[in-house]
Amino acid sequence: MTEIRGDEEAFRRWAGERQLALLRTALLLTGDHHRAEDLVQDALTKVALRWRRLADGNPDAYARQIIVRDNISGWRKRRRELVVAEPADRGTPDPASGVDRRLLLDAALAALTPRQRAVVVLRFYDDLSERDVAELLGVAVGTVKSQTHLALKRLREAAPELADLLREEI
Amino acid sequence: MTDQRLRELLEERVADVTTIDLGADAWSRASAVRRSRRTAAFAAVAAVAVVAVVGATTAVVTGGDDNPAPPPPATSPTESAPGPKAERAGTYGGVPVWWAPPADQEADLPRLTGSELPERIDLSARGGGLPAGIRAVALFQVDDDRHRFGEPPEGVVVLGSDGVTYAMDASRVEPISIGSGNYIPLPIVSAESLSPDGRYAFFLESESLEIYDFGTATWTTLDLGRTYIEARWQGDLIEVTSVGIDLDVSRYTTEGRRVYSSSELPESYRGPTRRDEPYGRVARLVDYGAQARHLAGSVTTPDGAAVRGVDAVAAGGYSEPDTLLAMPFETGGGRWNQCCPVVGWLDLETVLFESRHDDARVLAWRVGTPDLFQVSEVVGWTPGEESYVASFAALD
Structure with missing residues (x-):
């Protein structure tokens, strides 16, 4: 019983330290706060189930892998059901505004496939190496490279206002 | 867009995100899963071990048992089952x-x-018997070379969504001819024949396709007027690739109407x-x-x-x-x-x-x-x- 309590405390300590970072990753992957919370909740539960095996290893990587893979699987199930109405015309977004910049980024990320989005988030937000991303996604390093290239190209196409602004800021 | 700017944008996007404590709830849920697993283990039929769930409806059970127990709640998709491995x-x-x-x-x-x-797909069904109104999960043709001699093709078997295999009368389909009564020993079924939704199938002829509607048990002839090198489904359309003077990729409805044409290979x-x-x-x-x-x-x-x-x-x-x-x-x-x-x-x-x-x-x-x-x-x-x-x- 003492051992279980010790496990629980250690898990809670780890989860307390890492859950915000995992939630932010999940939000960037999904663009939906509720969906992101669900993904993190499920991932933490799966880490908790294996805590004794993971505690001395890399629970962060395991949790991140669950979030990414569950998100891709979930997206497939939702894709055919999701019907998005045409948004009302809100005028041209202004990239200098923080709110518009966020909307532009959300729209650009939404133009990516789930795997391209995962590559972008893992490489540029979580700062993982190409090799680590390849391992997490279960693909070859060359695929990560090609997907990164494609994703960045599509991001620029989807949000030219954002790309232009950034060029000016350089 | 530079890598550094992209990093900054992503960080800015989530900078104000805060979270409630998810860790405590996760531990409670994990404990509940452990309890349910223990209960399931006691209740399970001996020797049957359900070890993983793929998706919402797909379960993995150990081999060698004809009556697997129902799957428990989903576990990690990375969890493995016993048995030979790659x-x-x-x-x-x-x-x-x-x-x-x-x-x-x-x-x-x-x-x-x-x-x-199903666990067992029996291709021995013969002699007709395919009812109207079924949805096909798979379509087979047992290749016994009969069509080589110009006789009506046989051995076409349909696996319905009910798990039953039915013999299908496809004698209407003309085996592919190269003239003078010579027939190329090719099956009339290809790996691409069955539509993704299992409602239609096409069968190969020399310059046409015969399309069968499983719902109404009716046939439609898609007369292409030329030979073709490939036919396959693209959603609910049939895409036919042919090479004459130019390459042509056309798509047809199941009623035989052409709705798309291109000179680019898929x-x-x-x-x-x-x-x-x-x-x-x-x-x-x-x-x-x-x-x-x-x-x-x-x-x-x-x-x-x-x-x-x-x-x-x-x-x-x-x-x-x-x-x-x-x-x-x-x-x-x-x-x-x-x-x-x-x-x-x-x-x-x-x-x-x-x-x-x-x-x-x-x-x-x-x-x-x-x-x-x-x-x-x-x-x-x-x-x-x-x-x-x-x-x-x-x-x-």
Whole structure:
């Protein structure tokens, strides 16, 4: 019983330290706060189930892998059901505004496939190496490279206002 | 957009995100799962162990039991089942290679249930009997060369979504003729024949297709007026590729109306090297693809030998594979050349493929992992005297 309590405390300590970072990753992957919370909740539960095996290893990587893979699987199930109405015309977004910049980024990320989005988030937000991303996604390093290239190209196409602004800021 | 700017944008996007404590709830949920597993373990029939769930309706159970217990709540998709495993060794064209266990270990693979494919597909059904109103899960033609002599094609068998195999009367279909009463010994069914939704199938003729509607049990002739090199489904349209003076790719409705025409070839599934010989259909799901191929170059086996002429299931990326499942050579039996055409994706993690040998099966591979499963045995044909063509509806 003492051992279980010790496990629980250690898990809670780890989860307390890492859950915000995992939630932010999940939000960037999904663009939906509720969906992101669900993904993190499920991932933490799966880490908790294996805590004794993971505690001395890399629970962060395991949790991140669950979030990414569950998100891709979930997206497939939702894709055919999701019907998005045409948004009302809100005028041209202004990239200098923080709110518009966020909307532009959300729209650009939404133009990516789930795997391209995962590559972008893992490489540029979580700062993982190409090799680590390849391992997490279960693909070859060359695929990560090609997907990164494609994703960045599509991001620029989807949000030219954002790309232009950034060029000016350089 | 520079990498650094992209980092800053992503960080800015989530900078104000805060969270409630999810850790405590996660531990409670994990404890509840452990309790339910213990309860399930006590209640389960001895020797039956349900060990994983793939998706919402697909369960994996250990092999050798005809009456598996219902699956428990979903567990990690990375959890493995006992039984023979694929083994990771080497790369081919830069793509990681997994090696499947030999054919004689397939019967020991854990069983994957919950797809629409039954444990046993019997191709021995003969003599008609296909009712109207069914939806087909798979379409077969047992190839006994009868059509070579200009006789009506036989051996067409339909697997319905009810799990029953029905003989289908396809005598209306004219075997492909090269004139003067000579017939090319080709089956009238191709791997692409069955529509993804299982409502229609097309059958190959020389310059036309015969389209069968399983719902109404009626036939429509799609007269192309020319020979063609390929026909396949694109959603609910039939895409026909033909080469005359120019390349033509046209799409037709099931009523035979042309609605699209192009001179560009449809996107293929490439690699890992250009010399490899792809075979069977390309199965795609969202941004994943899969196709079987006969590898042209040498591949390193788990024991370090370099071998050539290996069959493999290539899967992963939309246009080119991320990973390969190679089929080992065996002495005395084993899988046939071009053994392993892809059946389709069950979900984003699992691809189904045929494993053709004297005890043919449909197997499932959790792509990029050691986990392999048996799905169906294909019986009711005579290895050595007959072969069969199979076409499957979408199973995802």
